[in-house]
Amino acid sequence: MVKINDNFLKLPGGYLFPEIGRRVRAFENPPKPLIRLGIGDVTQPLAPAVVEAMKKASEEMGRKETFRGYCEETCCAYDFLRFAIRDSYLERGVDIADDEIFVSDGAKSDCGNIGDIFDLDNVVAVCDPVYPVYVDTNAMAGRAGDYVDGKWSNLVYLPCTAENGFFPALPDRVPDVIYICSPNNPTGAAATKEQLKIWVDYANEHGSVILYDSAYEAYITEDDKPHSIFEVEGAKTCAIEFRSFSKTAGFTGTRCAYTVIPKALERGGASLNALWNRRQGTKFNGVPYVIQRAAEATFTPEGKVQIAETIAYYRRNAQVIRSGLEAAGLQVYGGVNAPYIWFRTPEGYGSWEFFDRLLYEACVVTTPGAGFGPSGEGYIRVTAFGDAGATAEAVDRIANLLK
Ligand code: MLT
Numbered sequence: 535m536v537k538i539n540d541n542f543l544k545l546p547g548g549y550l551f552p553e554i555g556r557r558v559r560a561f562e563n564p565p566k567p568l569i570r571l572g573i574g575d576v577t578q579p580l581a582p583a584v585v586e587a588m589k590k591a592s593e594e595m596g597r598k599e600t601f602r603g604y605c606e607e608t609c610c611a612y613d614f615l616r617f618a619i620r621d622s623y624l625e626r627g628v629d630i631a632d633d634e635i636f637v638s639d640g641a642k643s644d645c646g647n648i649g650d651i652f653d654l655d656n657v658v659a660v661c662d663p664v665y666p667v668y669v670d671t672n673a674m675a676g677r678a679g680d681y682v683d684g685k686w687s688n689l690v691y692l693p694c695t696a697e698n699g700f701f702p703a704l705p706d707r708v709p710d711v712i713y714i715c716s717p718n719n720p721t722g723a724a725a726t727k728e729q730l731k732i733w734v735d736y737a738n739e740h741g742s743v744i745l746y747d748s749a750y751e752a753y754i755t756e757d758d759k760p761h762s763i764f765e766v767e768g769a770k771t772c773a774i775e776f777r778s779f780s781k782t783a784g785f786t787g788t789r790c791a792y793t794v795i796p797k798a799l800e801r802g803g804a805s806l807n808a809l810w811n812r813r814q815g816t817k818f819n820g821v822p823y824v825i826q827r828a829a830e831a832t833f834t835p836e837g838k839v840q841i842a843e844t845i846a847y848y849r850r851n852a853q854v855i856r857s858g859l860e861a862a863g864l865q866v867y868g869g870v871n872a873p874y875i876w877f878r879t880p881e882g883y884g885s886w887e888f889f890d891r892l893l894y895e896a897c898v899v900t901t902p903g904a905g906f907g908p909s910g911e912g913y914i915r916v917t918a919f920g921d922a923g924a925t926a927e928a929v930d931r932i933a934n935l936l937k
Contacts, residue, residue: 539674539676541673541674541675541676541678542674544673544678544680544681545670545673545674545681546681549666549670550666550901550905550906551572551573551901553905554572554573554889554899554901554902554905557890557893558570558572558893558899561893561894564897565897566897567897568893568897568898568899569897569898569899569920569924569925569927569928569931570899570920571855571898571899571900571916571917571919571920571925571928572899572900572901572917573901573917574719574781574873574874574917574919575786575917575919576780576781576784576786576848576919577919577920577921578784578844578847578848579784580783580784580785580788580828581783581784581831581832581837581840581841581844582836582840583831583832583834583836583837583840584783584784584828584831584832584837584840584841585828586831587827587828587830587831587837588824588825588827588828590827591823591824591827591828592824594823595823595824602823604819604820605819605820605823605826608632608633609633609635609636609637609811609814609815610636610637610814610815610818610819610820610821611635611636611637611792611820611821611826612637612823612826612830613632614826614827614830615637615826615827615829615830616632616633616635616637617632618829618830618833619632619635619637619792619833620632620635621833622833623762623764623794626761626762626765627765628762628764628765630764630794630796631797633797633807634794634795634796634797634807635792635793635794636792636793636794636795636810636811636814637790637791637792637820637821637826637829638790638791638792638793638814638818638821639789639790639791639821640778640780640789640790640791641747641749641776641777641778641780641791641793642667643791644776644791644793645665645667645668645671645713645745645747645776646667646670646671647671647813647817648745648774648793648810649671649672649675649677650813650817651806651809651810651813652677652710652711652743654675654676654677656677656709656710656711657688657690657707657708657709657710657711658672658677658678658688658689658690658709658710658711658712658713659689659690659691659692659705659709659711659712659713660689660690660691660692660713660907661691661692661694661702661713661714661715661718661907662691662692662693662694662906662907662908662909662910663694663720663721663903663906663907663909663910663913664713664715664906664907665715665719665720665747665906666905666906668713668745669686669689669907672686672689673686684908685908690705690707690709691907691908691909692705693909694718694721694723694909695909696865696867696878699723700718700721700722700723700867700876701723701725701729702714704732704733704736708740708742709742710741710742710743711742711743711745712733712737712742712743712744712745713744713745713747714730714733714744714745714746714747714763715746715747715748715749716730716746716747716748716759717748717750717751717753717754717759717871717872717874718750718868718872718874719747719749719750719872719874720874720876720901720903720906720910720913720915721867721868721874721876722867722868722869722870722871722872722873722874722875722876723867723868723871723872724754724756724759724870724871724872725759725760726758726759726760727758727759727760727765727766730760730763730766730769731766731767731768734763734766734767734768734769734772734773735768737772737773738768738771738772741801742772743772743773743774743799743801743806744763744769744772744773744774745773745774745776746763746769746773746774746775746776747776748761748762748763748775748776748777749776749777749778749780749781749791750781750872750873750874751777751782752781752782752841752845753781753845753848753849753852753871753872753873754871754872755849755870755871756870756871759871762775763775764794764796770796770798770799771796771798771799771800772799773796773799774793774794774795774799774806775793775794776791776792776793777791777792777793777794778790778791778792779791779829779832781873781919782832782841782845783829783832783837783841783844784841784844785825785828785829788825788828789821789825790821790825790826790828790829793810795807795810847922848873848918848919849873849918850922851873851918851919851920851922851925852868852869852870852872852873852875852918853869854922854925854926854929855869855875855916855918855925855928855929856868856869856870856875858926858929858930858932858933859875859877859916859929859932859933861933862929862932862933862936863936864877864878864880864936865877865878869918873917873918873919874915874916874917874918875915875916875917875918876903876913876914876915876916877913877914877916878912878913879903879912879913879914880936883912884904884911884912885902885903885904885905885910885911885912885913885914886902886904888902888914889901889902889914891935892914892932892935895935896928896931896932896934896935897931898928898931898932900914900915900916901914901915901916901917902914902915903915916928
């Protein structure tokens with residue numbers, strides 16, 4: 535008889551966002567329209583340059599002379615896209631070779647799948663609170679141990695609290711794999727170069743690997759916050775970077791992302807770039823041509839202007855949320871270099887309790903901080919990816935609730 539992967543049975547409950555969806559659906563006949571500021575999903579349409587590129591590429595696919603089947607170029611990605619990504623790094627002074635760039639269908643998939651190239655015995659460190667994908671995928675693989683009292687026994691939790699500016703201190707137990715997300719989901723904090731340098735030196739010293747998720751880098755507004763970990767000296771020998779078009783260019787439903795693995799990154803005598811290339815070559819056939827063309831369009835002069843306008847729109851939402859919630863007396867973090875605002879629940883409320891109050895009394899859907907890990911308890915996350923009018927209305931409703 536078949537044996538299942540019983541690591542799945544150890545997972546507590548459902549994945550966070552479907553669980554929120556379930557609770558929201560259970561709320562029958564809300565007295566006013568629900569405003570959804572829970573999952574960080576974009577609401578603004580694709581840039582016209584992107585849509586044009588998709589149309590043109592679709593037409594090419596409909597003609598014999600220009601039809602494309604499997605992508606046979608390096609790492610299942612067309613040169614036009616890899617070169618455009620490489621050039622965008624260069625604009626920030628970061629020199630990445632085009633064959634260090636792997637195009638995929640999402641940073642979520644890559645952050646999860648990357649575990650394939652690491653041994654199950656590795657000790658994994660995650661920030662707490664954390665994007666649940668890092669934890670759940672390691673738990674599914676059997677690397678997290680057992681779930682006891684809200685924590686996985688084999689994971690190293692790195693608390694990120696208001697007290698440490700939501701950036702983790704080095705742990706007592708040395709981890710082999712270290713996930714860092716900056717700008718951070720969920721806290722909205724962005725690391726400085728100096729903060730990252732501490733981890734880069736630590737990883738190089740101990741032979742660890744940093745898995746750096748910079749899916750939200752386009753939201754950085756402060757000059758002292760690097761957009762890429764490769765802006766930090768030494769990172770090419772210890773870090774893998776995940777990036778995405780989802781939040782940068784509204785591709786959450788379109789699906790395109792990329793992962794950078796420097797060829798200088800070796801562990802156990804093996805090149806991680808070569809291992810990932812082998813993994814992707816075996817399990818993945820690339821992102822559709824039409825979508826790669828769409829992604830390429832985000833790097834054209836008109837594409838850049840158009841996506842910058844949409845990012846500015848979401849940034850204004852973040853500002854509206856920040857200032858409105860602060861004025862309502864809440865302790866608010868994030869939203870300056872990230873599309874997420876993280877606030878403390880009022881005295882006496884746990885995350886889920888206040889989530890329920892916001893849902894049932896204000897008809898606003900948020901994300902309870904506790905869903906991101908033990909240190910998220912007592913916080914709520916709000917996304918800036920909503921419609922501007924609805925976002926302002928949600929802030930008013932929350933402020934009224936607190937009066
Ligand atoms: C979130 O809400 O944390 C994100 O949208 C989830 C994701 O990007 O996968």
